Amino acid sequence: MSDRTPLIAGNWKLNLDPVEAAAVASALVPAVADRGDTEVALFPTALSVPAVVQAVQGSGITVGIQEIHDQPGGAFTGTNSAAMARAVGCAWALIGHSERRQLFGETDEGVGRKVTAALAAGLLPMVCLGETLDQRDAGQVEHVVTRQLAAALGTLRPDEVATLTLAYEPVWAIGTGRTASPDQAQEVHAVLRAWLRNHYPAYVADQVRVLYGGSVKPGNAAELLSCPDIDGALVGGASLKADSFAAIVHAA
Numbered sequence: 001m002s003d004r005t006p007l008i009a010g011n012w013k014l015n016l017d018p019v020e021a022a023a024v025a026s027a028l029v030p031a032v033a034d035r036g037d038t039e040v041a042l043f044p045t046a047l048s049v050p051a052v053v054q055a056v057q058g059s060g061i062t063v064g065i066q067e068i069h070d071q072p073g074g075a076f077t078g079t080n081s082a083a084m085a086r087a088v089g090c091a092w093a094l095i096g097h098s099e100r101r102q103l104f105g106e107t108d109e110g111v112g113r114k115v116t117a118a119l120a121a122g123l124l125p126m127v128c129l130g131e132t133l134d135q136r137d138a139g140q141v142e143h144v145v146t147r148q149l150a151a152a153l154g155t156l157r158p159d160e161v162a163t164l165t166l167a168y169e170p171v172w173a174i175g176t177g178r179t180a181s182p183d184q185a186q187e188v189h190a191v192l193r194a195w196l197r198n199h200y201p202a203y204v205a206d207q208v209r210v211l212y213g214g215s216v217k218p219g220n221a222a223e224l225l226s227c228p229d230i231d232g233a234l235v236g237g238a239s240l241k242a243d244s245f246a247a248i249v250h251a252a
């Protein structure tokens with residue numbers, strides 16, 4: 001872990017209705033009260049955001065939306081805007097999660113537009129990147145993640161890029177129980193940071209946090225988080241219960 005402030009984020013996906021989400025969030029507040037510098041963020045389903053915002057009020061835990069549209073409003077049935085997410089208390093927008101890319105047709109260019117929309121509304125983008133198993137086996141990891149990164153950043157100014165959080169999530173490790181080894185994860189995190197260093201002033205690569213995601217659990221978190229370029233974790237399954245998520249927070 002570097003001197004960047006560690007961040008542990010929970011992606012609740014399509015789980016936990018507002019009552020259940022408020023219960024997990026309320027249990028988490030005392031369980032991570034002694035987390036020191038480590039930041040904690042929760043991404044409930046959009047309908048559960050208000051209940052979670054209320055449950056974590058005053059705790060320093062922040063809340064994000066799992067998906068936004070790139071437009072501020074209009075005839076876009078069934079989605080949410082960044083400004084509306086901000087209005088109900090979100091600090092973050094998760095953008096480009098592999099499930100959005102694989103199941104809902106999200107493109108690299110769409111990710112870029114949503115990053116711009118999030119920043120315009122005052123949300124902090126958390127941009128997910130990662131290769132499939134086929135791409136890894138074909139030796140394309142660096143090519144894929146830097147292509148995704150370049151498209152996500154587009155023409156943003158360096159000071160905007162510096163506010164972003166990246167989440168490296170190898171698709172083959174998400175929800176599979178199969179985690180990247182610390183060496184495999186660190187290698188890709190270092191690639192992402194080197195790319196930032198080559199394209200922006202040095203402070204950008206120093207500031208951008210790169211989280212690891214993919215079957216992070218209490219038992220493997222400490223080892224992953226000890227890598228120099230891993231600044232935290234984006235946690236799916238193990239974030240759904242306050243005790244396992246709190247154990248990961250404490251590993252940071």
Ligand code: PEP
Pocket residue numbers: 011169173174175176177213214215216234235236237238
């Ligand atoms: C995720 O969906 O972002 C994720 C990392 O899931 P899991 O921890 O369940 O692999």
